Amino acid sequence: MFRYLTGILDTRERMTWKIYAVLSLISPIVDIFSFSVIIYIINIVVRENQASPELTAFTVFMVLVSMLKCLFELYKSKIANRFVYEGAQKLSMKIYELLIKENLTEHNKKTAMQALNMVRNDTTNCIQIIVDWIGIVINGITMAGFAAVLIYVSKWIGVVSSIILLLLMAVVFFRMRTRMREYGERSRAWSIKANSQITIAYGSFKEMKIDDRSTFVLHKYGDASQAYAQVQGEYKYKISSIGVILQNSIMAAMFVILAVILVFGTNLSAILAPMVVYITALVRMLPMAYNVLNGMNNVEFAEKSYEALKECMAEYSLLKEEEKRSEAVRQKTLTLQKGVSVRNLTFGYSDRVHIFQDASIDIPVGCSIAVIGASGAGKTTFVDLLLGLLKPQSGHVFFDDYDIVTQSDAEGPCRAGMGELVSYIPQTVYLNGETIRNNVAFFEEEEEVDEARVIECLKCAQIWEDVRKMPDGIHTLIGENGTAISGGQRQRIALARALYKDFELLVMDEATAALDMETEKAVIDSIRQIKADKTLIMVTHHMSLANECDVVYKIEDQKILRVR
Numbered sequence: 090m091f092r093y094l095t096g097i098l099d100t101r102e103r104m105t106w107k108i109y110a111v112l113s114l115i116s117p118i119v120d121i122f123s124f125s126v127i128i129y130i131i132n133i134v135v136r137e138n139q140a141s142p143e144l145t146a147f148t149v150f151m152v153l154v155s156m157l158k159c160l161f162e163l164y165k166s167k168i169a170n171r172f173v174y175e176g177a178q179k180l181s182m183k184i185y186e187l188l189i190k191e192n193l194t195e196h197n198k199k200t201a202m203q204a205l206n207m208v209r210n211d212t213t214n215c216i217q218i219i220v221d222w223i224g225i226v227i228n229g230i231t232m233a234g235f236a237a238v239l240i241y242v243s244k245w246i247g248v249v250s251s252i253i254l255l256l257l258m259a260v261v262f263f264r265m266r267t268r269m270r271e272y273g274e275r276s277r278a279w280s281i282k283a284n285s286q287i288t289i290a291y292g293s294f295k296e297m298k299i300d301d302r303s304t305f306v307l308h309k310y311g312d313a314s315q316a317y318a319q320v321q322g323e324y325k326y327k328i329s330s331i332g333v334i335l336q337n338s339i340m341a342a343m344f345v346i347l348a349v350i351l352v353f354g355t356n357l358s359a360i361l362a363p364m365v366v367y368i369t370a371l372v373r374m375l376p377m378a379y380n381v382l383n384g385m386n387n388v389e390f391a392e393k394s395y396e397a398l399k400e401c402m403a404e405y406s407l408l409k410e411e412e413k414r415s416e417a418v419r420q421k422t423l424t425l426q427k428g429v430s431v432r433n434l435t436f437g438y439s440d441r442v443h444i445f446q447d448a449s450i451d452i453p454v455g456c457s458i459a460v461i462g463a464s465g466a467g468k469t470t471f472v473d474l475l476l477g478l479l480k481p482q483s484g485h486v487f488f489d490d491y492d493i494v495t496q497s498d499a500e501g502p503c504r505a506g507m508g509e510l511v512s513y514i515p516q517t518v519y520l521n522g523e524t525i526r527n528n529v530a531f532f533e534e535e536e537e538v539d540e541a542r543v544i545e546c547l548k549c550a551q552i553w554e555d556v557r558k559m560p561d562g563i564h565t566l567i568g569e570n571g572t573a574i575s576g577g578q579r580q581r582i583a584l585a586r587a588l589y590k591d592f593e594l595l596v597m598d599e600a601t602a603a604l605d606m607e608t609e610k611a612v613i614d615s616i617r618q619i620k621a622d623k624t625l626i627m628v629t630h631h632m633s634l635a636n637e638c639d640v641v642y643k644i645e646d647q648k649i650l651r652v653r
């Protein structure tokens with residue numbers, strides 16, 4: 090686990106954990122040294138019954154050492170925290186990169202809350218494991234050093250005490266191990282569920298209110314958050330109980346040993362000094378034992394995060410290999426001078442049910458195409474295949490001579506991105522709660538937004554008159570997912586967003602379905618007028634709109650048939 094986690098760090102982070110590990114080693118060395126010095130001084134004072142000036146000076150020097158160690162510990166803690174949060178941030182970038190670059194099929198397998206948890210929590214938990222492991226090793230080494238001193242000073246009592254402590258730690262760890270793993274798993278699952286309830290409340294706010302389901306949703310959140318709180322409470326209790334058990338058991342053991350000495354011992358004053366040393370050593374060892382156990386339990390607790398991260402990182406490596414391979418291939422600028430041609434397309438989400446079987450279609454450049462078909466016939470699937478979001482089982486999709494399925498042209502393998510060529514409006518539009526301006530210029534840096542162009546696009550999408558009347562114009566906030574504007578306005582803002590970028594091919598998946606027929610026609614006319622030479626693909630259920638297009642295709646019986 091440790092080797093794997095340190096292996097996925099970048100060079101700088103790897104260097105940081107090594108520096109941290111070395112710095113961590115210095116602390117126990119100083120601790121053991123300081124402790125040995127105390128023993129040495131006590132022995133001299135007891136033996137000679139007075140302190141030489143050198144001894145006093147040396148003791149003052151040790152005060153300085155302790156102060157320096159304090160500063161050093163603070164610095165070490167700063168490095169540890171920086172390592173955890175910077176390391177987690179870098180790791181979260183990788184997971185985020187994977188999430189935004191993985192294919193649509195993989196993307197559809199996860200919920201947003203699972204993704205959020207992986208990016209934000211699992212990454213921090215995993216980097217924390219590295220620090221925990223270093224802590225376990227360092228505390229273990231320090232404990233061994235103190236045990237050696239203990240045995241040297243108190244002979245068999247030191248041996249017995251060290252064995253008791255070790256046994257106690259082993260018993261506590263092995264008894265708690267499975268439980269900790271289970272806590273980690275449950276805590277992660279309930280945290281995702283509780284967070285999901287917040288997105289559900291935001292995503293279905295109106296239905297929730299109208300159906301009078303606020304109490305139901307509240308209970309659902311209550312159940313999940315309570316289960317999470319319960320697991321966390323139990324986990325924290327178990328962790329703190331370790332300290333209590335350790336401390337009291339060792340104290341009890343110490344009194345047992347003391348009782349044995351008192352009963353069988355002869356020269357009590359002779360054993361007083363070793364006894365002080367013994368008790369001091371044991372008291373110093375207890376927090377270390379606690380830290381070791383705590384670290385081991387934290388590692389068990391984070392096991393699920395580790396498994397999730399490992400899975401993601403395996404996919405991330407594949408992604409990077411794929412990117413490397415594609416970098417080696419010739420890069421090509423995608424063109425659309427002849428048109429889009431779909432050849433013998435066969436596709437099914439599973440092997441048993443096919444959506445398309447040997448389907449072909451030609452879309453000449455500058456043409457407007459309507460795609461109609463019954464609900465569930467495969468219109469959105471067709472668009473996803475056309476834009477390379479899904480891979481067909483067989484067949485080809487050509488943009489001029491470039492096949493996006495095999496990623497090759499007449500000259501052989503090559504890579505071409507669609508970004509420059511295609512603008513797309515999905516069936517379900519995502520609008521964030523920001524301003525109209527920012528929702529139109531969606532993937533643009535704030536300071537680079539061309540407001541004149543935003544207004545031009547709003548005009549083309551037939552929504553400028555509405556926006557103009559709003560108190561803040563293009564700076565009006567539209568609410569999360571556009572809840573503060575009408576459904577038709579939402580669609581027209583999405584349309585304006587699609588028009589904001591330059592394109593040769595505009596693909597609209599029921600993008601005007603929420604508009605009345607008159608506005609829908611006005612929008613399409615306006616696009617055709619302003620983007621007269623562009624190619625248009627419109628998925629629609631409205632025959633009146635379809636009839637406005639040059640060609641109408643119908644998806645039926647796993648084929649794409651030209652009907653007009």
Ligand SMILES: Nc1ncnc2c1ncn2[C@@H]1O[C@H](COP(=O)(O)OP(=O)(O)OP(=O)(O)O)[C@@H](O)[C@H]1O
Nearest residue numbers: 197438444462463464465466467468469470471516
């Ligand atoms: N990710 C997916 N995994 C499995 N099946 C899917 C997936 N997406 C869609 N389907 C199924 O594929 C079929 C075609 O879906 P698609 O969304 O392409 O239909 P559509 O013609 O666009 O429908 P509508 O007009 O209702 O939007 C449907 O039966 C649907 O349930």
